Amino acid sequence: MFDKLLPTKKIILPNGKEVTEKPALMPFVVVAILVLTYMSAVITGFNVETIIKRIEQFFVILQQMVPPTWAYFPHIWQPLLDTIKMSLLGSLMGVLCALPLAILAASNITKWKWLSATMKFFLSLLRTLPTLIVALVATFVFGLGTVAGTVAIFLFTVAYVGKLLYEQIENANMDAYEAMNSMGLTTIQSFRYAIFPQILPNYLSTSLFCFEGNVRYASILGYVGAGGIGLLLNESLGWRNYANVGMILLLLVITVFIIETISEHYRKKLM
Amino acid sequence: MNVIEKQYKLEPNRRVTQLVTIFILCLLFVWSLSAIELEQLTTNGFTIAKNILVGMVQPDLSLLVNVTTSGVPYLLIETMAIAFLGTVVGSILAIPLAFLSASNIVPKPIAYVVRFLLILIRTIPAIVYGLMFIRVTGPGPFAGVLTMSLVSIGMLSKLYVDVIEDLDISILESMESIGCTTLEKIRFGILPQLLASFLSIVIYRFDMNLRDATVLGLVGAGGIGAPLIFAMNAYRWSEVGSILIGLILLILIVEYMSNKIRTKLVRG
Amino acid sequence: MIAFKQVQKQYPNGYSALKNVNLQIQQGEYVAIIGRSGAGKSTLLRCINRMHEITGGTLLVDEVDINTLKGKSVRQFRRNIGMIFQSFNLVTRVSVIKNVLVSFVPEMPFWRKLLGIFTEQQKKQALMALDRVGILDKAYVRVDQLSGGQQQRVALARTLAQNPKLILADEPVASLDPVTAHQVMDDFRRINKELNMTVIMNIHHVELALEYANRVIGIRAGEIVYDGAAKDVTEAVLRQIYNGQVEEGSSVVDVRQAVTN
Numbered sequence: 001m002f003d004k005l006l007p008t009k010k011i012i013l014p015n016g017k018e019v020t021e022k023p024a025l026m027p028f029v030v031v032a033i034l035v036l037t038y039m040s041a042v043i044t045g046f047n048v049e050t051i052i053k054r055i056e057q058f059f060v061i062l063q064q065m066v067p068p069t070w071a072y073f074p075h076i077w078q079p080l081l082d083t084i085k086m087s088l089l090g091s092l093m094g095v096l097c098a099l100p101l102a103i104l105a106a107s108n109i110t111k112w113k114w115l116s117a118t119m120k121f122f123l124s125l126l127r128t129l130p131t132l133i134v135a136l137v138a139t140f141v142f143g144l145g146t147v148a149g150t151v152a153i154f155l156f157t158v159a160y161v162g163k164l165l166y167e168q169i170e171n172a173n174m175d176a177y178e179a180m181n182s183m184g185l186t187t188i189q190s191f192r193y194a195i196f197p198q199i200l201p202n203y204l205s206t207s208l209f210c211f212e213g214n215v216r217y218a219s220i221l222g223y224v225g226a227g228g229i230g231l232l233l234n235e236s237l238g239w240r241n242y243a244n245v246g247m248i249l250l251l252l253v254i255t256v257f258i259i260e261t262i263s264e265h266y267r268k269k270l271m
Numbered sequence: 272m273n274v275i276e277k278q279y280k281l282e283p284n285r286r287v288t289q290l291v292t293i294f295i296l297c298l299l300f301v302w303s304l305s306a307i308e309l310e311q312l313t314t315n316g317f318t319i320a321k322n323i324l325v326g327m328v329q330p331d332l333s334l335l336v337n338v339t340t341s342g343v344p345y346l347l348i349e350t351m352a353i354a355f356l357g358t359v360v361g362s363i364l365a366i367p368l369a370f371l372s373a374s375n376i377v378p379k380p381i382a383y384v385v386r387f388l389l390i391l392i393r394t395i396p397a398i399v400y401g402l403m404f405i406r407v408t409g410p411g412p413f414a415g416v417l418t419m420s421l422v423s424i425g426m427l428s429k430l431y432v433d434v435i436e437d438l439d440i441s442i443l444e445s446m447e448s449i450g451c452t453t454l455e456k457i458r459f460g461i462l463p464q465l466l467a468s469f470l471s472i473v474i475y476r477f478d479m480n481l482r483d484a485t486v487l488g489l490v491g492a493g494g495i496g497a498p499l500i501f502a503m504n505a506y507r508w509s510e511v512g513s514i515l516i517g518l519i520l521l522i523l524i525v526e527y528m529s530n531k532i533r534t535k536l537v538r539g
Numbered sequence: 540m541i542a543f544k545q546v547q548k549q550y551p552n553g554y555s556a557l558k559n560v561n562l563q564i565q566q567g568e569y570v571a572i573i574g575r576s577g578a579g580k581s582t583l584l585r586c587i588n589r590m591h592e593i594t595g596g597t598l599l600v601d602e603v604d605i606n607t608l609k610g611k612s613v614r615q616f617r618r619n620i621g622m623i624f625q626s627f628n629l630v631t632r633v634s635v636i637k638n639v640l641v642s643f644v645p646e647m648p649f650w651r652k653l654l655g656i657f658t659e660q661q662k663k664q665a666l667m668a669l670d671r672v673g674i675l676d677k678a679y680v681r682v683d684q685l686s687g688g689q690q691q692r693v694a695l696a697r698t699l700a701q702n703p704k705l706i707l708a709d710e711p712v713a714s715l716d717p718v719t720a721h722q723v724m725d726d727f728r729r730i731n732k733e734l735n736m737t738v739i740m741n742i743h744h745v746e747l748a749l750e751y752a753n754r755v756i757g758i759r760a761g762e763i764v765y766d767g768a769a770k771d772v773t774e775a776v777l778r779q780i781y782n783g784q785v786e787e788g789s790s791v792v793d794v795r796q797a798v799t800n
Contacts, residue, residue, distance in 0.1 A: 011663060019666055022634075022679035037359050040352035044412035044493065051417070057407045085306035092300055128522040129515075132486040133499065137323060140503065141316040146306040220396040224489065224500075227306070230396075237402050245399070253394045441628045445694070448588055448622035449701065450614035450645045458652060459641050463633045 065246030072247045076232060080251060083228035084259075086149045086221070087214040094157025095207040101158065102165035108174060109191060120166070126159035131217050135226040146227030153214050153221075164206050165199065172198045201270045208263040208270075215259050219252050326508030327515060335513045341498070343517040350494040351521070353412050353487065354480040357419020361480075362473045365424045369431030376435065393425030397483050401492040412493025419480050419487075427476055434468040471536045478529045485518060540565055540601060541587060541705070541737075547595030548582050548761075556582040557593070558761040566704065567735045569728065571742050571752035571769070574780055579761040580741040584707050587739070588620045589613050601704075614645060621698030621736075625710035627690045631683040635674070635693050638682060639665040642701040668696040672726050688719030695726055699734075706730070708740040712747065720744070724751045745777060 009021045040046070104110050105119035131152050138148035176194035181187070222230025229248060236244035335343050370376055372385040400421050404414040442460045451459070488496020495514060502510040541564040548557035556579045564570055572580045585591040586598060589605055598605050600616070608616050629638045643661045644652060651657070657665075669675045672692040674685075682690060691711060698706055708727065712720035728751055731738045742748045748755060749769050757765030757772075757780035765776050 011659070011666065013663055013666055013670065015667070015670065017670060017675065019675065019678060021662070033359070036355055040356035040359075040416075043349055043352040044356055044416050046356060046413055046416055047408075050408055050413070054407045058403055061403050061406060082306050085303035088299055089303040089306060092296070092303070124523065124526070125519065128482075128519045128526070130482045130486050132489065133496075133515075133518075136489075136500065136503065140323070141320045143316065150306065216394065216396070220398050223398055233396075233399065237399070249395055249399065252396075253391060256394050257390070439631070441624070441626050442630055444590075445622060445624055445628035445697075446641065446644075448590060448617060448620070448707075449642050449697075450617035451641075452614065452645070455644050455652060458655070459644055460630065463630045463637070467632050 061242055064242035065249065067243070068247035068250050069241075069243040070247070072244050073251070076229065076248055076251055079222070079227075079229040079232055080255065082146055083149075083218045083222070083230070084215065084255070086146050086228055087153055087211065087218040090150045090153025090218075091157050091207065091211040091214050094154045095161055095210070097154075098158050098161040098165055099203075101162045102169060103191065105162065105166040106169035108170050108172075109187065109195070123159050123162045123166070126155055127163065129155075131156045132220065132224060135221045136224040139225045144225040144227075149218060149221040149226035149228055152226060153218055156217070157210050157214065160210050161203075161206055165203060168199045168202050169195060205267045205270045208267050212256075212260050212263050215256055219256075322506075322508045323511060326510075326512030328512070329509055330513035330516050331507075331509040332513070334510055335517060343495075343513055346495040346498060346514070347517050347521050349412055350484045350488075351481065351525075353415040353419055353492075353494050354477060354484040356416045357484070358423055358473060358477040358480050360416070360420035361423025362427055362469070362476070364420065365427035365431055366469075368424060369428040369435060372428060373432050373435040389425050389428055392421065393429075397422045397487065398490050401487050401490040405491060410491040410493075415484060415487040415492035415494055418492055419484060422483065423476050423480060426479075427472060430472045431469060434465060434472070438464055467536045471533045474529045474533055474536075478526055481522060481525055540599075541739075542599040543596070544599070545596035546586065546593050546598055548579075548586060548591065549594045556761050557586070560596070560761075560763055562756070562763065562766070564737060564739065566737055567731070568737055568739075568754055569731045569752050570737075570739045570754045570756060571748035572740065572756045572758060573742060573745055573748050574758040576743065578758050580758055581709055582761075583758065584709055584739060584741055587705075587707060588617050588622060590622075618645060618701065619703050619705070621701050621703040621706040623691070623694055623698060623706065623708040623711045625713045627687075627694045627714075629682045629690060629693055629697075632681065634679050634681055635669065635685070635696075636662070636665050636678045638693055639668055639697045639700050642697050665696070665700050668699040669693075671699055671730070672696050686719070687715050688722055691715065691719075691723050692726065695723070695730075699730065703736065705737040705739070708738065708742075710741050710743065713743065720747060727751065 008023055011019045011021050013019065101119060101123065105116050105123060107113065107116040110116040110119075134155055135148055135152035138151045139145075142148045142151060172195045174195075177190050180190040180194050185193070218228055218230075220230045220233070222228040222232070223234045225231070229252065233245065233248050236242075236248065338344060368385060368389065372382050372389060374382045377385075397418055400418045401414060404417040404421075408414045408417065438461065442464075443456050446456045446460050484494050485496050485499075488494040488498070489500055491497060495518060499511065499514045499518075502508075502514060541562070543560045543562035546557055546560040546562075547555070549555050560583065572583060574580050582591055586593050587600065587605075589608065593606065600620075603616070605616065630641075640657050640661060643657065643664075647657075666675060666678060669678055672695050674689055674692050674696070677685060677689060677693075682693060685693065706727075711727070712723050715723060724747055727738055727740070730736055740748075740752070749772055752769050755765065755767065755769045755772050756763060757776065759780055764779055765772070
């Protein structure tokens, strides 16, 4: 890309042969990174002195989180389940909707170029928006509560699984598909029997992975009013009740860890 | 028993597992449906959705081209600066942690303790860190940088470890035969192997950090998130539209560039 | 000149890899060491540049008892010996020329090492080395885009850039296809003739060894059982090297055990 802009140098060897030296990009990259870092530091007001002087504040809060308020547990239980339900429902529906969208976006299955290109653009557009922002917008449309969170997770899942899925479909082996097509099966039928078995393990594995991530995301969606445990997190942080925050985080870490362990177990089996 | 019978016997087994899996999924689906409370649905939701779309189509152009600190361009630059500096700091801090959690470099117990610490760092939501760092630096983009650094560490070190664990160490043997010292072996044998992969991972993380940085504004840690939420709460949809358009454009461009550079780094 | 005098090598686990080896190799010879895997070929080769320590006897390289060398002087000593490996041992993620330039690293001042900035002179030498093995046009290509034969030539160029008196090659063509193997062997022969560099090569491919080397050393269970001109190697000699049944009491089983050890 950039190497054409840089000056090249000719090296003449003692035996008369000429070699054009390829300019080294690295020094320019290093300088660019240093300049950008400096500019970013200026824009963001980065200050090492402040960190050294006041970083203990961070640990003060951490200390206040221990020990967590055990008595808070009964209050957390329900919102935590809500969070899991939200991510489960959003993931399940998202995964199911991602399949037809991915088929439409795969240029080797969809015959109309404009359709697959539009679908691809739509999916990458969906992916650009951070989940929390989508959730925020959703709270305005669907009201405060779990529906908004579910919608946000649903949209993210469609975008994420959809993209990985259409890439897999495009990389699938087409021989069997063409054979079935020539035998007179419809596009859908040929897809079902030739491509689907190839992508199924990956599809399930991607879905599980997405679900894992969604549980994490769902935990903060409550912060913008989209239901679940984030609501309590917001509340406790607002009141600076860090022992409660500690309890919520502890429960969250355990939940995420359990879900990740289960999902990882099944993903390994699928591979 | 011939092969065909054997196959026939295998078939029902798999069908049972499939049915059970589908049954469990249905149960989970029904159970999770209980989270939906439709009575919360506001009747004017449709109007608002329409307004947002209208706002997107008719954005506040003066905000989009405004070059002062309250304009969309400056806010986007600030968001990028938060993500960039956070990635730089995080990617440097993650290096020692990655080496400490690579089981082919340090004893297993140390590796496991560090790995557990990294899981902890990764699980706690960025917003929580954001609020904690605001206590350190006061509200503003500085808190956002610290947050981004911390959340980057978790994922970066995990991905670094994979690279470290499949280093090709045969090169060290040939450097030994050339007469290189240990430091020379690290500089010319190990570093060149790590550099391209690490850089590719860091660029990927920058892409993610940019999305996360937009969210930090919600807690007052700088970036474009705060103006977005203000505009929404005030129902100024054309403003919301211009901020969202700027955000989408930025993320699309950065994603495109980062994919290009990463392919080049991997394939050479 | 290299001289082995009653050289012994015993590994810490008690396995004897070299037993009483006596050997003289003159400057400019092209020697192939043949024998079964595990017979001690690799150990013999690696003792010469102190990648392995000998446990008995003396090993003189250019009149220097290499066992007396320590730390820095070992590294200094290795500068004059090139080594080629079966698996090429290159940094595949960087360009060909950078791999060749590595051979200058030990001589560079500290700041140049740190920044990885090489002099014009070094770059020219590296390019000359690449030209000598016929891959000058690949100088700025990344190594992982080259074929196996080309990669082994990069390794050869890296060794040539060192300007050694002696090249040790440990199964240099074992991971190459027959045609490429011949090309690489041709490179070795040319370098041996034109630059008068000694080449000592481990090779399990007997035909190649007989075709290219002047002298063949057969080794079996840590002992030299044949040492003579390549043209004098007969079927009987090969049987002696590979089966070990001809003389002494050692049976095939003994050799196998030695192999598995």
